[in-house]
Amino acid sequence: MYRIGIDVGGTNTDAVIMHGDKVLVGVKSPTTSDVMSGVVNSIKKALDDTQISADQISAVMIGTTHFTNAVVERRNMSETAAVRLCLPAAQCLPPMVDWPDDICEAVGGHYWMAAGGNEFDGREISKIDEDELTKIADEIAAKNIETIAICSVFSPVNDDMEKRAAAIMKKRLPNANFTLSSEIGRLGILERENAAIMNASLRNLSTHTVDAFRRALQSLKLTCPYFITQNDGTLMGSEFVQAYPVLTFASGPTNSMRGASFLTGEQNAIVADVGGTSTDVGALVKGFPRPASTSVDVGGVRTNFRMPDVFSIALGGGTIIEPTDPAKIGPKSVGYRIHEEGKLFGGNTLTSTDIAVGLGIADIGDAGPARELGEEKLKQIKAQIDDMITNAVERMRVSPDPIPVLAVGGGSILIPDQIGDLPVKRPENFAVANAVGAAIGQISGEVDRIYSLSEISRDQALSEARKEATDKAIAAGAKPDSIELLDQEDVPLAYLPGNATRIRLKVVGDLNG
Amino acid sequence: MDKVRKIEDNDLDAVEIGAAILGTGGGGNPYIGKWRCRQELRKGNKIDVIPLDELPDDALVVSLGGIGAPVVGVEKIERGDECLRALRAIEQELDCKVDALISSEIGGANAMEPMLTAAQAGIPVVDGDGMGRAFPEMQMCTWSIYGHKSTPAAMADEKDNVVVIRNTRDEVWVETIARATVVSMGAAAAIAMAPMRGEFVKKAAVPNTITQALSLGQAVLNAQARNLDPIATVLKQETGKLLMTGKIVDLERHLKGGFARGHIHLEGFGNNQGERGEIAIQNEFLVFWRNGEMEVCVPDLIVVLDADTGLPITTEVLRYGQRIAVLALPCHDLLRTPRALEVIGPAAFGYPELSFTPLDRAELGGV
Numbered sequence: 027m028y029r030i031g032i033d034v035g036g037t038n039t040d041a042v043i044m045h046g047d048k049v050l051v052g053v054k055s056p057t058t059s060d061v062m063s064g065v066v067n068s069i070k071k072a073l074d075d076t077q078i079s080a081d082q083i084s085a086v087m088i089g090t091t092h093f094t095n096a097v098v099e100r101r102n103m104s105e106t107a108a109v110r111l112c113l114p115a116a117q118c119l120p121p122m123v124d125w126p127d128d129i130c131e132a133v134g135g136h137y138w139m140a141a142g143g144n145e146f147d148g149r150e151i152s153k154i155d156e157d158e159l160t161k162i163a164d165e166i167a168a169k170n171i172e173t174i175a176i177c178s179v180f181s182p183v184n185d186d187m188e189k190r191a192a193a194i195m196k197k198r199l200p201n202a203n204f205t206l207s208s209e210i211g212r213l214g215i216l217e218r219e220n221a222a223i224m225n226a227s228l229r230n231l232s233t234h235t236v237d238a239f240r241r242a243l244q245s246l247k248l249t250c251p252y253f254i255t256q257n258d259g260t261l262m263g264s265e266f267v268q269a270y271p272v273l274t275f276a277s278g279p280t281n282s283m284r285g286a287s288f289l290t291g292e293q294n295a296i297v298a299d300v301g302g303t304s305t306d307v308g309a310l311v312k313g314f315p316r317p318a319s320t321s322v323d324v325g326g327v328r329t330n331f332r333m334p335d336v337f338s339i340a341l342g343g344g345t346i347i348e349p350t351d352p353a354k355i356g357p358k359s360v361g362y363r364i365h366e367e368g369k370l371f372g373g374n375t376l377t378s379t380d381i382a383v384g385l386g387i388a389d390i391g392d393a394g395p396a397r398e399l400g401e402e403k404l405k406q407i408k409a410q411i412d413d414m415i416t417n418a419v420e421r422m423r424v425s426p427d428p429i430p431v432l433a434v435g436g437g438s439i440l441i442p443d444q445i446g447d448l449p450v451k452r453p454e455n456f457a458v459a460n461a462v463g464a465a466i467g468q469i470s471g472e473v474d475r476i477y478s479l480s481e482i483s484r485d486q487a488l489s490e491a492r493k494e495a496t497d498k499a500i501a502a503g504a505k506p507d508s509i510e511l512l513d514q515e516d517v518p519l520a521y522l523p524g525n526a527t528r529i530r531l532k533v534v535g536d537l538n539g
Numbered sequence: 540m541d542k543v544r545k546i547e548d549n550d551l552d553a554v555e556i557g558a559a560i561l562g563t564g565g566g567g568n569p570y571i572g573k574w575r576c577r578q579e580l581r582k583g584n585k586i587d588v589i590p591l592d593e594l595p596d597d598a599l600v601v602s603l604g605g606i607g608a609p610v611v612g613v614e615k616i617e618r619g620d621e622c623l624r625a626l627r628a629i630e631q632e633l634d635c636k637v638d639a640l641i642s643s644e645i646g647g648a649n650a651m652e653p654m655l656t657a658a659q660a661g662i663p664v665v666d667g668d669g670m671g672r673a674f675p676e677m678q679m680c681t682w683s684i685y686g687h688k689s690t691p692a693a694m695a696d697e698k699d700n701v702v703v704i705r706n707t708r709d710e711v712w713v714e715t716i717a718r719a720t721v722v723s724m725g726a727a728a729a730i731a732m733a734p735m736r737g738e739f740v741k742k743a744a745v746p747n748t749i750t751q752a753l754s755l756g757q758a759v760l761n762a763q764a765r766n767l768d769p770i771a772t773v774l775k776q777e778t779g780k781l782l783m784t785g786k787i788v789d790l791e792r793h794l795k796g797g798f799a800r801g802h803i804h805l806e807g808f809g810n811n812q813g814e815r816g817e818i819a820i821q822n823e824f825l826v827f828w829r830n831g832e833m834e835v836c837v838p839d840l841i842v843v844l845d846a847d848t849g850l851p852i853t854t855e856v857l858r859y860g861q862r863i864a865v866l867a868l869p870c871h872d873l874l875r876t877p878r879a880l881e882v883i884g885p886a887a888f889g890y891p892e893l894s895f896t897p898l899d900r901a902e903l904g905g906v
């Protein structure tokens with residue numbers, strides 16, 4: 027049986043067909059405004075090239091920027107009711123207080139604050155009040171809002187109040203969908219609540235998108251299950267995506283890093299993904315992207331998602347070069363128009379690819395125009411480009427060990443063969459590493475919680491957390507016997523007595539079936 | 540920069556960055572406080588700032604702020620009037636009217652609380668603070684060091700609980716009792732200290748630190764907007780020096796006595812190629828060694844900035860591979876007296892073998 031991996035990018039929709047560990051074919055076609063026809067085109071091309079029939083495909087894995095783009099462009103977001111269980115605490119900063127005006131308008135800016143919430147140690151700030159929540163539900167119904175985000179103080183420690191509040195409100199809002207913040211984010215109420223509200227506002231779009239993918243696959247007679255990749259490199263089934271669309275945010279860089287790992291067999295490495303306008307550099311730890319430790323903005327809204335830690339520089343295959351001394355490199359790029367505007371293709375703009383071609387590093391287009399600069403000048407510009415790449419790679423390095431740098435993406439000829447003391451590896455199929463990353467997705471489970479070590483030992487707390495994460499992974503479709511610990515971190519909490527410690531832990535397993 | 544008279548909405552981003560820089564790695568995140576100030580301004584309240592030297596001798600000044608675990612503060616945000624109710628409890632206890640507020644700690648989250656409480660109370664906030672930086676404990680501020688008795692102190696939480704600490708044996712006991720109280724209040728609460736006379740505050744407070752935080756933050760933001768080197772811009776703005784640009788090559792952390800302690804090891808680059816640096820951490824950055832030799836230590840400020848953006852890096856987000864710039868800023872003379880060094884010198888943080896060698900302000904081109 028075969029698997030199909032898809033990556034829907036801003037410019038191209040890539041598709042690969044894989045058999046076991048082998049990549050049989052990798053194709054690209056332009057991304058279309060409706061997304062789906064681009065996906066259909068790419069899959070069709072891949073199936074035609076390999077002569078594989080639809081019934082031989084066991085699963086389709088899709089990586090998409092669809093939901094991130096909806097937020098960035100403030101499109102297709104539903105009016106949402108934000109309900110925070112916190113009173114009397116937390117009322118000085120209401121939900122969405124730190125959102126840009128336009129995105130706040132896109133979701134309607136509706137919020138309510140009600141009694142509830144827990145303390146760090148699990149005590150109640152106040153009890154939830156059924157009458158109050160019923161009244162809020164009636165007000166939400168009166169506004170015809172059917173998308174609700176509930177966020178309770180310290181819900182990552184105890185999610186009971188969020189669940190009870192949803193059940194109470196559901197009685198008055200039987201058709202509404204509820205997003206509970208504890209299912210999405212970690213500690214940091216504003217960031218977690220922001221993520222929950224964005225998630226809620228994307229649920230309708232998600233339902234439509236999942237449905238459209240299903241129909242697109244059906245039109246190709248693909249009846250196998252399909253999955254969407256999330257930002258930690260693992261997969262979500264279609265029902266899960268409908269409930270948690272925000273978990274797809276930033277899945278693009280994750281897929282390319284995971285794909286690079288898979289194609290080279292390297293588990294610990296730096297990945298440099300060179301596109302047309304920029305280079306994303308990230309670090310792989312045990313085959314997964316290292317997550318960012320600070321909060322991440324999505325469309326101007328602060329969140330605390332498990333985003334991969336990616337350092338981007340404005341250097342890609344289409345980056346415009348002014349051969350001054352020193353040369354001015356970027357940040358502007360001709361991007362995908364390089365085939366019309368790049369000097370090597372008969373255009374008028376000197377690009378980074380011209381430099382590479384002029385030095386004979388790559389053999390595409392016409393090296394003539396670049397060579398007019400003279401070899402010394404070309405070498406000097408290339409040295410500047412190498413410095414930018416070296417700086418970015420050094421920044422993401424995770425240890426003094428000489429781990430390899432994996433060069434992927436259409437513009438990766440710009441990466442030198444050696445970066446400082448680090449060797450560079452260039453996999454076959456480097457241009458479709460992201461689609462490969464989608465095709466190899468696994469299933470994960472995660473826990474992030476504060477434990478008081480005055481009552482239980484650290485080992486007990488860790489094993490409790492691990493069991494919970496494992497249960498979550500199995501519920502999401504992982505094969506129980508394939509589950510292993512991916513990442514575990516415990517951070518003692520400063521300024522708190524009683525040995526409070528925050529444990530973050532993640533397990534992954536192979537997809538069932 | 541002229542002395543600040545008012546904090547407006549468009550100053551708040553700069554104050555946030557400047558306060559975090561002065562936090563020397565600790566002090567908590569001023570992000571929430573910034574938004575709370577913004578909310579007060581949107582309601583029409585004003586943040587008036589009074590220069591330290593203009594404070595009337597007989598003015599009553601109260602220092603107040605949040606107390607508790609920073610990680611709790613980002614989850615259980617305040618109801619909003621905790622500090623104000625703590626202030627009112629002090630006024631009620633002493634039957635007085637407070638004229639101005641002051642931050643005990645400009646570095647980090649507590650830069651913001653007195654500003655927003657002053658806006659709520661309709662009184663000014665003093666341009667100065669009790670540390671000129673961040674320290675982990677309350678008795679480490681200048682007014683405690685110079686003999687102010689902080690009782691009666693009042694604490695308030697979001698549930699209408701107010702606790703007045705009327706009298707304690709000494710200042711350390713205020714800290715001890717307040718810590719126990721804040722845990723029962725849910726590890727986040729407000730605390731206001733007994734009023735000080737203007738005459739005393741003028742002698743005991745570190746002056747102009749709101750102005751300093753604002754101008755530091757503006758320097759970083761300007762450098763970013765105009766693509767200038769942020770580190771050079773900060774140093775141009777501030778009397779201080781660049782100790783090292785380096786990459787973190789090792790990082791140890793452990794918990795000891797309720798504090799996050801640890802060490803980072805650096806490998807220099809650029810002008811510091813070939814050098815090794817080490818920084819000791821206890822919530823804040825405490826000591827800097829170059830090639831094994833101690834060079835700067837508390838109470839002078841060791842500031843760690845992202846080498847590329849100039850933004851401050853707090854001890855929680857340190858990680859292997861970061862490229863950082865380590866700066867040293869001289870602390871105020873009030874922190875350098877033998878009396879102050881007993882409380883906030885290296886020995887007080889577990890380094891009895893180190894003796895404080897003050898950064899030479901004149902040598903740094905300052906006044």
